Amino acid sequence: QKEVEQDPGPLSVPEGAIVSLNCTYSNSAFQYFMWYRQYSRKGPELLMYTYSSGNKEDGRFTAQVDKSSKYISLFIRDSQPSDSATYLCALLTQGGSEKLVFGKGMKLTVNP
């Protein structure tokens, strides 16, 4: 079993839909939770960065962390065609190595 599991999709939605992306993890040492967006042939760019449990909102994006269930989510409201990309969850432990552990990535297409 991988440390981080993410449904790779693909996911196709109409413009304006609410999108829900999820990851589960197995290592309780993860304390930092991130969502990256990656456009084709580009490097990942950070969307959301949260520490420990709770919610964080930034515009149309909301990140949720439930450490008791080892489950993290990213919600995109009023999705736009420009949101079409691959979304990667990435996790980091509190101490030790600073390496990010990524999910497989979910490819999202928002159709106009």
Place this chain on the structure above:
Amino acid sequence: GAGVSQSPRYKVAKRGQDVALRCDPISGHVSLFWYQQALGQGPEFLTYFQNEAQLDKSGLPSDRFFAERPEGSVSTLKIQRTQQEDSAVYLCASSLAQRAEQFFGPGTRLTVL
């Protein structure tokens, strides 16, 4: 430029050749990371540096892979005797401080024939 830059952007190598991939981090960033991203997969950690010290190289898949950052700025990832399974995008990232945001470069797409 203001971001992480990588060169070359594309590299084609014949099996058995050695390759060197370069990363220029954001100026002043202390930490530098290398990741390998296979097609359709998320990035996998290879190694990272804090200044010139290589603190974790647990992700390097074999002793054919070697990374250095001799002056704590530019880094080079070297792959000796390339194999077809080395074909992937190699991503470099840098960060300003411990557990700060990692900024990624555009990657080098390596194809081994």
